[in-house]
Amino acid sequence: MATQHEIEMALNLVDRGARVAITAGEMDDGDISLVVQLVSGCSTPRRIGHLRLSEAAALALTVQLGEALGL
Numbered sequence: 001m002a003t004q005h006e007i008e009m010a011l012n013l014v015d016r017g018a019r020v021a022i023t024a025g026e027m028d029d030g031d032i033s034l035v036v037q038l039v040s041g042c043s044t045p046r047r048i049g050h051l052r053l054s055e056a057a058a059l060a061l062t063v064q065l066g067e068a069l070g071l
Contacts, residue, residue, distance in 0.1 A: 021045060022065075024058065032058035 019040040025033045036049035053061065 020048070027052065030055060034058065034061075 017040075018038060021037045021039050023035045023037070025035075027033050032053050032055055034051040034053065035047060036051070037045035038048050039045050
């Protein structure tokens with residue numbers, strides 16, 4: 001599970017114009033694993049956060065991110 005610090009750091013990087021990638025994968029118990037990686041300024045993506053959410057929470061987060069980005 002991500003700490004509050006990891007989440008705030010990732011959001012701060014995005015607010016400053018950094019590009020990040022979010023990768024999702026299903027866990028054995030039905031939870032969704034989200035990995036946040038820094039893409040800009042790195043020769044290879046660097047993992048900066050990891051979240052483990054229920055399927056419903058991951059769907060809600062995806063919808064909120066889409067709305068925030070105007071997608």
